[in-house]
Amino acid sequence: MPRYLRIVLLLTPGLGLVVVMMSMVIYRAVAQSFGLYNFGGEDILSLAHWQEMFDNRRYWSALRWSGYIATTSALLSVALAYPLALWLRRPFFGSTILSAMIKAPYFVPGLVAAFLLINVISFHGFVNEFMIWIGLWDKPVRMQNDENGYAIIGLQVWKQLPLAFLLLLGSIQSIPDSVLHAAQDLGAGTLARFRRVVLPLTMKAMQAALVLIFIGAAGDFSFQAIAGPARKNSMATLMTQLQGSNYSDWNGAAVVGVTLMGLSLVGAVALAGFVQLMTKFTENVR
Amino acid sequence: MGLEIENVGVRFGSFEALRSVNLTVDDGAFVTLLGPSGCGKTTLLNVIAGFLKPTSGTVRMDGMDISDTRPEARDTAMCFQSYALFPHLSVRENVAFGPRQKKVPKNEIVQRVSKLLDQMGLDIHAEKLPNALSGGQQQRVALARALAVAPGIVLFDEPLSNLDAKLRDQVRTEIRALQREVGFTAVYVTHDQAEALAMSDEVFLLNKGVVEQSGAPREIYFRPRTSFVADFIGAANLHVGKIKDGAMATPFGPLGVRGADALNKTVCWRPEVVRLGGDLQGAVTASAFQGGHLDLFVSAGDQTVRLQVPGSHEFDVGDEVSFGLDPENVVVLADEGHVDA
Ligand SMILES: Nc1ncnc2c1ncn2[C@@H]1O[C@H](COP(=O)(O)OP(=O)(O)OP(=O)(O)O)[C@@H](O)[C@H]1O
Ligand SMILES: [Mg+2]
Numbered sequence: 001m002p003r004y005l006r007i008v009l010l011l012t013p014g015l016g017l018v019v020v021m022m023s024m025v026i027y028r029a030v031a032q033s034f035g036l037y038n039f040g041g042e043d044i045l046s047l048a049h050w051q052e053m054f055d056n057r058r059y060w061s062a063l064r065w066s067g068y069i070a071t072t073s074a075l076l077s078v079a080l081a082y083p084l085a086l087w088l089r090r091p092f093f094g095s096t097i098l099s100a101m102i103k104a105p106y107f108v109p110g111l112v113a114a115f116l117l118i119n120v121i122s123f124h125g126f127v128n129e130f131m132i133w134i135g136l137w138d139k140p141v142r143m144q145n146d147e148n149g150y151a152i153i154g155l156q157v158w159k160q161l162p163l164a165f166l167l168l169l170g171s172i173q174s175i176p177d178s179v180l181h182a183a184q185d186l187g188a189g190t191l192a193r194f195r196r197v198v199l200p201l202t203m204k205a206m207q208a209a210l211v212l213i214f215i216g217a218a219g220d221f222s223f224q225a226i227a228g229p230a231r232k233n234s235m236a237t238l239m240t241q242l243q244g245s246n247y248s249d250w251n252g253a254a255v256v257g258v259t260l261m262g263l264s265l266v267g268a269v270a271l272a273g274f275v276q277l278m279t280k281f282t283e284n285v286r
Numbered sequence: 287m288g289l290e291i292e293n294v295g296v297r298f299g300s301f302e303a304l305r306s307v308n309l310t311v312d313d314g315a316f317v318t319l320l321g322p323s324g325c326g327k328t329t330l331l332n333v334i335a336g337f338l339k340p341t342s343g344t345v346r347m348d349g350m351d352i353s354d355t356r357p358e359a360r361d362t363a364m365c366f367q368s369y370a371l372f373p374h375l376s377v378r379e380n381v382a383f384g385p386r387q388k389k390v391p392k393n394e395i396v397q398r399v400s401k402l403l404d405q406m407g408l409d410i411h412a413e414k415l416p417n418a419l420s421g422g423q424q425q426r427v428a429l430a431r432a433l434a435v436a437p438g439i440v441l442f443d444e445p446l447s448n449l450d451a452k453l454r455d456q457v458r459t460e461i462r463a464l465q466r467e468v469g470f471t472a473v474y475v476t477h478d479q480a481e482a483l484a485m486s487d488e489v490f491l492l493n494k495g496v497v498e499q500s501g502a503p504r505e506i507y508f509r510p511r512t513s514f515v516a517d518f519i520g521a522a523n524l525h526v527g528k529i530k531d532g533a534m535a536t537p538f539g540p541l542g543v544r545g546a547d548a549l550n551k552t553v554c555w556r557p558e559v560v561r562l563g564g565d566l567q568g569a570v571t572a573s574a575f576q577g578g579h580l581d582l583f584v585s586a587g588d589q590t591v592r593l594q595v596p597g598s599h600e601f602d603v604g605d606e607v608s609f610g611l612d613p614e615n616v617v618v619l620a621d622e623g624h625v626d627a
Contacts, residue, residue, distance in 0.1 A: 178370035184357045186384035
């Protein structure tokens, strides 16, 4: 038996199942977006549903919105995780507690976190009541469901930062002190050491963090539904709206779903590529 | 660039890695720090480079106290014992790291780097990543990288330990020639005493966190101050006993000594200062022909000494041999009469 065949056969029971399930789901979503598997009528293969969505302003607005939230959350999480990981790279008194506190949000369900946040920032929430009580504000300030999605981004970062932190910490800890000393010895200050040594040596971990966070945030439903601006949709909330409520537009929802997968793929590749470009400073000397 | 280290102490918790180190290095001098493993050599280099803040004492460069100067602002470059190469950069980029950081003009970087790679025999490996190199090659990259910034002081932490004998000789000569040409001050750590004697203007012998003795190689070699120095540098013959009327009684016979009478003293002499024929006597227990000379191990009572005689002589085990020493070649050591092996 040829070697590759044996490998394929050995992998089939595990990987095969995953591949079959995944491709079935993706196939159905794609097929549905082109009018097949139609629950509401006859199956007609057509571009009509895509056409319809392309003409729908809510579709484009949701796509832009999800892209914006996902990119901002991913970049912000990584930007905040780097200094934390560098700081907690070597153990010191209290560092275990600190890093446990940073990781904790990862174990809090997103929905719970969103409700907690709302309790804090709502019109009659903790912050408003407190500010009025101490007399700094004379009437409550509207912070909930803000137009720029700061609450969602805040929630995303709070929730996803542990992931970036863990990935970067492992990667940073594998850089020997002597290598950082060598850079410092050759005249590299804090920033130069970060740019010329830490960044390129942790690039893979940073890419992984960006990609995972981007994909997670792009598909967000709960934060958007609870803390997002009322007049905006994320891809996921748009999907449920199309398919649920009174529209029952399964095919339209499929178009949004397929677009979301596309957004995840394109966004992930774009972010990873951006990082690669950024770290590939012109170190070459000929 | 001159270097002064004054009463420098370093503690790790309750452990004193350096107790009170004093040393002065003139501008352009080549000095070695010599000492057994764990005596604090790397620790001292880390203090000079600035990676480690001493618990006490001061470090001065060209007369200026640099205790609060950050490592990146110090005019030093270290050649690390563990190489510490940048794993993501090619050999050429590793060597160019320092000059680029110091904003040296591009074409000068290219020239400087190529020249160093040539000198270290690394030109054919220039585009490889460090992990594709052998230990000895990596060590030479570390060397080239430190030299490329043309610093005032170069700190070498056992830079040749991974090279074979022939390459070591060659690179050692290169380093010395380069140092004379460029004029940097060199602090060179080694635990190879032959290397220390061959290369340095001055040797600092470290033991248990203090400088036990310092001086020119000849002085250290022929005039050791303590039994530790005598024993660590080269093969020394030591005797412990009473000095009376310019002689010490040994199992080999009376040994002429230039020193005041004392009850309990250690004296030492080098194997090569001996001459055949004299009033000392013993039996040959082993002999090793070394080409130019013959190493003889000679015993009497419970003591054995080592003699070095011209290679033209022949001895068999068991032969009686008589030998003599000039009293001025016998050094009276400062420490009390105990030989610490
Ligand atoms: N970070 C540290 N924490 C605790 N002890 C340390 C630390 N660094 C070094 N030491 C101790 O200090 C002593 C001196 O170490 P150092 O590395 O300077 O020795 P060395 O003379 O360079 O030895 P070698 O020839 O083996 O390289 C050793 O006993 C070592 O265990
Ligand atoms: Mg060392």
